[in-house]
Amino acid sequence: xxxxxxxxxxxxxxxxxxxxxxxxxxxxxxxxxxxxxxxxxxxxxxxxxxxxxxxxxxxxxxxxxxxx
Numbered sequence: 001x002x003x004x005x006x007x008x009x010x011x012x013x014x015x016x017x018x019x020x021x022x023x024x025x026x027x028x029x030x031x032x033x034x035x036x037x038x039x040x041x042x043x044x045x046x047x048x049x050x051x052x053x054x055x056x057x058x059x060x061x062x063x064x065x066x067x068x
Contacts, residue, residue: 017043017062022055026062 014028026032026046031039035053037046043064050059 018065019052021057024054
């Protein structure tokens with residue numbers, strides 16, 4: 001894992017964030033439609049009250065991970 005302050009992006013420009021509690025991954029390109037977050041929603045635009053669909057962790061409990 002890397003520090004979330006670094007600006008690492010995939011080739012398509014989207015990033016993936018991982019819950020440090022359960023490992024759920026939020027992929028910006030996919031969003032979380034079941035949680036009310038449309039595909040293509042950048043992490044900074046996800047509402048602060050959004051919670052991990054797997055464990056209920058708050059947005060602040062996620063870290064950015066590098067993929068690919």
